[in-house]
Amino acid sequence: MPLHGQFVVAVILGRSGSDTADVLAPYDVLASSPDFFVYTIAASAAPAVVDGGMWVVPTHTFGEVAAGAAPTPDLVVVPAVNSPSGPEEAAAREFIVNQYNAGARILGICAGSRLLAASGVLDGLRATSHWSRIAALRTSNPEVSWVTGQRYVQDGRVTTTGGVTSSIPGSLKVIADMAGDAEANRVGESVGYPGLKLDGPTAMPVKVFGFEDAAILMNTAFPWGRPRVAVELKDGVEEIDAAAIFEVYGYSQGATTSALSAKGFVTTKHGLVVKTSILDGATTTVVAGELGAPGSPQGFDAAFEQLSRSSSSSVVQSVSKMIEYPLDRVRQERAPLIAQARTSLLLVLGLLLAVGVGMLPTIILGFVRRRMRARA
Incomplete structure (x- = not known):
């Protein structure tokens, strides 16, 4: 009470x-x-x-x-x-x-x-x-x-x-x-919200969808080959730390996340009781609140850093725009080439499919005409 x-x-x-x-x-x-x-x-x-x-x-x-x-x-x-x-x-x-x-x-x-x-x-x-x-x-x-x-x-x-x-x-x-x-x-x-001043301006740039968001669109449309990220929660985890990793990966559509804990439930720092799947000892996890080097900023800073290890910089930038979080102090790492190439490959695949769908009526019409000529 x-x-x-x-x-x-x-x-x-x-x-x-x-x-x-x-x-x-x-x-x-x-x-x-x-x-x-x-x-x-x-x-x-x-x-x-x-x-x-x-x-x-x-x-x-x-x-x-x-x-x-x-x-x-x-x-x-x-x-x-x-x-x-x-x-x-x-x-x-x-x-x-x-x-x-x-x-x-x-x-x-x-x-x-x-x-x-x-x-x-x-x-x-x-x-x-x-x-x-x-x-x-x-x-x-x-x-x-x-x-x-x-x-x-x-x-x-x-x-x-x-x-x-x-x-x-x-x-x-x-x-x-x-x-x-x-x-x-x-x-x-x-x-520790970046740049926060209580008496500072509340204005921020007006955002719209642009070509830079194509990577997330492709991740959504073509989920093949997404990595799986198992996120372990422990008792006493900060609520923002617990939320940030799921939010960042969720908006990126670049990975499938799952929440795990040793007992199937945890109690957060301020008393929330959260139910999860039970941790399998063979599963490799990232631990919410323990991302990055010891003593490094956690929360959304750490979540974006984690995302940068498995996604292209365009995905990181687009997610930042989607959840309106400044990246000024986030230390971004360079993802493996295969992870960076995934976005480009999906874009090419999307263009090829679009061209193919656009040409489909012409192909069908040509096929019908050939069949009609063959019967004549």
């Missing part, structure tokens, strides 16, 4: 599946402050799936809050879920509306704004989302004033963030508003 004076935070876990970093990153940031009591919440007590082959065990259910059996949140964190408008998330939408109407603050993470928009709490407000989602949201939810080029947008009691890792400065802004600038700066220094 929360101590006297602590702010209560409920981090929603979607029934249709949630984005790993959207859940774990703000949980880590907010739970790093003793001014906040943070728990996860879902429609049921069953473990909730997040990307990367993990399940998070909810601390409480929506029903427990309604019945007074769980602390009423001062802040509700809303991650991206797979079916924001679907029936699977009806209970989550109702919970969001009820808590907002009761006076709670709302923190929407990345495409979690889709769930917020579907619940109606963004109507008449300014909000943002992942840059790849905003065009569609302007069409589906014109009653919201959608903003581009901002790490986060705050309108009244609602804060929404841009891309995946923008959840970190967005969460720190909420800490500053609720617990003061000094506490937000202290937590920000411990998290």
Whole structure:
């Protein structure tokens, strides 16, 4: 239970599946402050799936809050879920509306704004989302004033963030508003988000898909030959460290990841219970929170460094754009030639297939004409 004076935070876990970093990153940031009591919440007590082959065990259910059996949140964190408008998330939408109407603050993470928009709490407000989602949201939810080029947008009691890792400065802004600038700066220094200044500008370049993203498109369209990366989680792992490796590889589509642990579940630094597959002693793993040299930066820095060992630089740059994480201090390594060549080979294969599909009607028509002449 929360101590006297602590702010209560409920981090929603979607029934249709949630984005790993959207859940774990703000949980880590907010739970790093003793001014906040943070728990996860879902429609049921069953473990909730997040990307990367993990399940998070909810601390409480929506029903427990309604019945007074769980602390009423001062802040509700809303991650991206797979079916924001679907029936699977009806209970989550109702919970969001009820808590907002009761006076709670709302923190929407990345495409979690889709769930917020579907619940109606963004109507008449300014909000943002992942840059790849905003065009569609302007069409589906014109009653919201959608903003581009901002790490986060705050309108009244609602804060929404841009891309995946923008959840970190967005969460720190909420800490500053609720617990003061000094506490937000202290937590920000411990998290170590690159270039973060609490009083600095929130603007960032407006991003669009370009040719430089072709490598990820090819990885998605042609998954053949992807390496498998087994990620081992250990008790006490930082939540951001646990999320980063899955998020980076997930956006790259350059590898298939799996989450493993010795007992099939771990308890993170701030008390999250995460279920995984059981570690096979014969499986070679990378250990979340222990990537790179001892004492080197972990989290997204280490995850990008790990990605650079198995992917081309274009993939690394594109993933950085997708999750809006600066690479200024990331030490990139040179991947083996076969890994670098994979992207080029997939591009050539894609072009050949496109040409082949384009020529297919001509080939078929020519074949038919030859058969007709032969019968004449």
